[in-house]
């Protein structure tokens with residue numbers, strides 16, 4: 628054996644022995660999670676048991692990132708633990724996660740980033756369907772897009788909260804990279820039509836105007852649907868992401884074509900229960916105020932006075948005559964925080980209606 632071969636054999640022996648230790652430790656961790664499930668069930672025999680604990684998961688992932696010794700990055704290490712926890716949770720109870728489908732959408736990528744891969748994922752055709760599936764108990768949680776850094780709010784999601792009883796249990800952000808995709812047999816010069824979701828067209832507008840201004844753009848219901856068409860229709864291309872490209876076996880004619888390199892979409896996790904404090908949380912509320920001078924000032928002033936940081940303020944038209952304006956507000960704090968309770972009491976006193984949409988951990992991954 629050469630020196631190199633001897634050294635490689637030694638290192639590989641060490642890796643084998645470390646793998647065995649990692650496997651034993653992961654198994655011990657999984658047994659602990661099973662015991663946690665028994666404790667949860669014993670303490671709530673006749674009630675809904677909430678196996679998934681978003682606040683605990685956020686704490687675990689934050690600790691992993693903070694204590695990670697390297698050389699792997701904190702993000703990479705947290706991703707590995709994300710999958711370990713996902714598998715442990717599936718032992719306790721397999722989670723059914725509804726998302727805005729079909730298979731291959733960015734929402735599915737966001738769902739897997741947030742929950743890990745050990746979940747049963749349920750693709751649904753519309754945002755309303757995701758809400759309904761969770762409300763009816765068919766799915767434990769749902770994932771819907773709420774905001775894109777280039778294109779702004781997804782108003783349909785915001786409006787759903789006006790009538791829904793669901794709570795926001797979490798958030799996850801995803802960097803969105805779009806590609807121009809074609810089937811293997813498609814010739815670049817033969818492209819007559821580009822399919823995509825209208826949001827994706829908007830996120831790649833400048834690039835398309837520069838490179839493909841003469842080609843017809845056809846908006847369809849999702850990027851995954853665009854990819855499906857590009858895979859089967861001669862002369863068609865699609866703008867979609869990696870998951871859709873893989874699913875439909877398409878090749879990238881041009882990669883990362885979004886106009887803004889920081890193009891990011893924020894998704895919400897919706898569920899039926901409230902989430903406890905994780906130590907680094909956000910809360911969302913919907914407020915309707917009377918249409919009078921100074922209404923917005925009155926609404927925001929208590930947040931300022933109590934030092935609560937607002938991260939979002941959106942105005943939506945009222946669905947009925949009784950609500951003149953509906954404000955959707957995100958702020959950094961948990962509803963259990965006594966200061967938040969004071970602020971919300973003050974807001975409630977001035978508002979026509981105040982709806983608490985939930986407190987949840989600020990996205991970790």
Ligand SMILES: O=C(O)C(=O)C[C@]1(C(=O)O)C=C[C@@H](O)C=C1
Pocket residue numbers: 660663664678679680681683684687711712713715716719
């Ligand atoms: O701590 C719990 O409540 C657990 O169920 C354990 C565990 C984990 O694997 O760490 C698993 C699922 C929960 O979502 C949170 C954490």
